[in-house]
Structure formats: C-alpha cells, structure tokens
Amino acid sequence: MxxxxxxxxxxxxxxxxxxxxxxxxxxxxxxxxxxxxxVEGESFHRYSRSDMKQAMQESLDAGNPHFSHFxxxxxxxxxxxxxxxxxGENGTGKTRHYLHNEADAARxxxxxxxxxxxxxxxxxxxxxxxxxxxxxxxxxxxxGVNLARHVDLKIGLVPVINLExxxxxHRDIGERGYSEDDVVDTILRRMHDYVHYLIPQFxxxxxxxxxxxxxxxxxxxxxxxxxxxxxxxxxxxFCDPEGMxxxxxxxLDKIKNSKMSRRNSIVVPGGKLxxxxxxxxxxxxxxxxxxxx
Numbered sequence: 001m002x003x004x005x006x007x008x009x010x011x012x013x014x015x016x017x018x019x020x021x022x023x024x025x026x027x028x029x030x031x032x033x034x035x036x037x038x039v040e041g042e043s044f045h046r047y048s049r050s051d052m053k054q055a056m057q058e059s060l061d062a063g064n065p066h067f068s069h070f071x072x073x074x075x076x077x078x079x080x081x082x083x084x085x086x087x088g089e090n091g092t093g094k095t096r097h098y099l100h101n102e103a104d105a106a107r108x109x110x111x112x113x114x115x116x117x118x119x120x121x122x123x124x125x126x127x128x129x130x131x132x133x134x135x136x137x138x139x140x141x142x143x144g145v146n147l148a149r150h151v152d153l154k155i156g157l158v159p160v161i162n163l164e165x166x167x168x169x170h171r172d173i174g175e176r177g178y179s180e181d182d183v184v185d186t187i188l189r190r191m192h193d194y195v196h197y198l199i200p201q202f203x204x205x206x207x208x209x210x211x212x213x214x215x216x217x218x219x220x221x222x223x224x225x226x227x228x229x230x231x232x233x234x235x236x237x238f239c240d241p242e243g244m245x246x247x248x249x250x251x252l253d254k255i256k257n258s259k260m261s262r263r264n265s266i267v268v269p270g271g272k273l274x275x276x277x278x279x280x281x282x283x284x285x286x287x288x289x290x291x292x293x
Contacts, residue, residue, distance in 0.1 A: 009138030041135010049116025070193035232270030
C-alpha cells in the first residue's frame with residue numbers, strides 16, 4: 001500500500017462489470033480531476049485465445065479437467081503483483097492490452113492483430129494519481145502471491161451465482177455462437193477455480209456490491225431473459241463502515257427506496273447502482289487524493 005501512489009482494485013467475475021459501473025467511475029475521475037492508470041485484468045491472462053484452447057486440451061489430456069482462466073496456471077499473478085509493487089513504490093509499471101474484438105485492435109492501434117491476442121508490454125503513462133484495476137483477480141492470494149496486500153481500496157462486484165450464470169449463458173450463446181451445452185461445460189470446468197481463487201477475495205474486500213435478482217432465477221438454463229437492473233436490488237456491504245466514514249443517513253436520504261439490512265449493509269434498487277457508487281466512492285476517493293504527498 002502507498003499513500004502517494006494508491007491502488008484501487010475491483011475484483012469481479014467474468015462479465016460482471018456493467019456499463020453503469022464503468023460510467024460511474026469515469027464520471028468520478030472526470031469530476032474529481034483524477035488521472036487513473038487503468039489496468040484490465042484480462043491483460044494478465046497467460047495465454048492468447050488460440051493458445052488457451054491448446055493449453056486447455058493439453059491439461060485435459062493430462063487428466064486435469066479444471067484448467068480455466070479463473071485459476072493461477074492461466075494467469076500471470078507474479079507479473080501483476082510486480083506491477084502493484086512498482087506502482088505503489090514510485091507510480092510506474094508495465095501493462096498490456098487484451099484485444100477482445102476488432103474495435104479493440106483499432107483502439108490500441110493494432111490493426112494487424114487478431115481478437116484474442118495481446119499488445120506489446122508498455123510503460124504506464126506518467127503523472128497518474130492512482131492505479132485502477134478491474135478484473136478477475138485484483139485481490140487474489142495464491143501460491144506465494146498476495147495481491148490484496150498491495151491494494152489500498154478493495155472492491156467486490158459480485159452478482160449472485162445464478163444471475164452470473166444466466167448472464168454468461170445468454171452472452172456466450174447470443175454473442176459468441178456457443179451452444180448451451182458448451183457454455184454449461186465451461187461453467188462446470190471453471191467451478192473448481194471459481195471456488196478456490198475468485199470467491200475467497202470477497203471475504204477480504206472493503207466494499208462489496210452484490211447484485212440480487214428479485215425475479216425467478218432458479219434454473220439459469222431455463223431463464224429466457226437476463227434480469228434487468230430494475231429487476232434486481234444491490235446489497236452493499238462495508239467491512240468497516242465507521243473507519244470508512246460511511247454516511248448511511250445521507251445514502252438513505254439520497255437513494256430512493258434504499259434501506260438498511262444490517263448495521264454494515266444497505267440495499268438499493270438495481271437501477272440506482274451508479275448513483276450509489278458515486279455517492280459512496282466520491283468522498284473515499286477524495287480522502288485517498290488528500291493523503292498523497
């Protein structure tokens with residue numbers, strides 16, 4: 001951890017970050033004049049898309065049916081920890097970009113590269129105010145690597161598991177052309193790593209935002225539609241609300257139809273997630289910036 005070069009990490013399952021969440025943080029950075037060094041978790045996958053398929057098959061042939069992007073063998077945890085250490089010490093480090101699609105290739109000026117490949121490693125921009133990580137493993141602890149110890153503010157963004165499965169099934173079938181059986185096989189293959197490397201992060205986060213549907217999601221494979229934000233509530237849990245100076249009366253007053261569920265938890269309508277993030281995070285970010293230097 002570093003007061004001069006703070007690190008904020010959002011740990012979340014695959015696909016959990018909604019445009020509303022990204023927009024809320026972008027609004028805060030712009031309004032508070034914070035210059036972030038943005039780091040994407042996918043950038044620290046070990047394999048390109050094609051190499052990952054080969055590594056999965058080799059793992060299966062060797063008798064391991066659980067090899068997945070959720071586990072340490074498919075990720076560069078050591079490199080990510082090195083980045084966190086370097087940034088905390090002097091505000092520098094190296095990252096790269098994973099190209100999800102052709103638009104990403106154009107965005108990162110890599111027209112000759114294919115979706116599923118990585119750009120070259122490059123230095124973070126100079127003069128940033130904080131490192132802002134979003135991805136699967138921002139607070140992971142595994143095999144001699146402890147990413148969580150470097151992070152000044154640890155945030156979990158976690159849909160309940162049935163909602164997460166529904167989102168994945170609809171995305172992979174509708175956008176990527178997979179069959180339902182293929183998607184279910186992927187979910188089962190990832191489950192071991194999901195339980196051992198993703199879930200434990202959320203017991204150690206400072207704040208969790210958990211999306212909970214209020215419609216029937218009993219059978220994710222049967223659900224015909226992904227629950228909308230207005231069909232969900234968000235349970236927001238604070239590890240230490242007093243230490244974080246959380247103003248619950250203000251939140252209850254500003255966020256319509258919100259309520260306290262426990263002394264450290266507030267429940268807000270799903271459509272108010274962006275507003276809740278901005279109201280909660282703005283004073284926290286201000287204190288991080290005030291503590292620098």
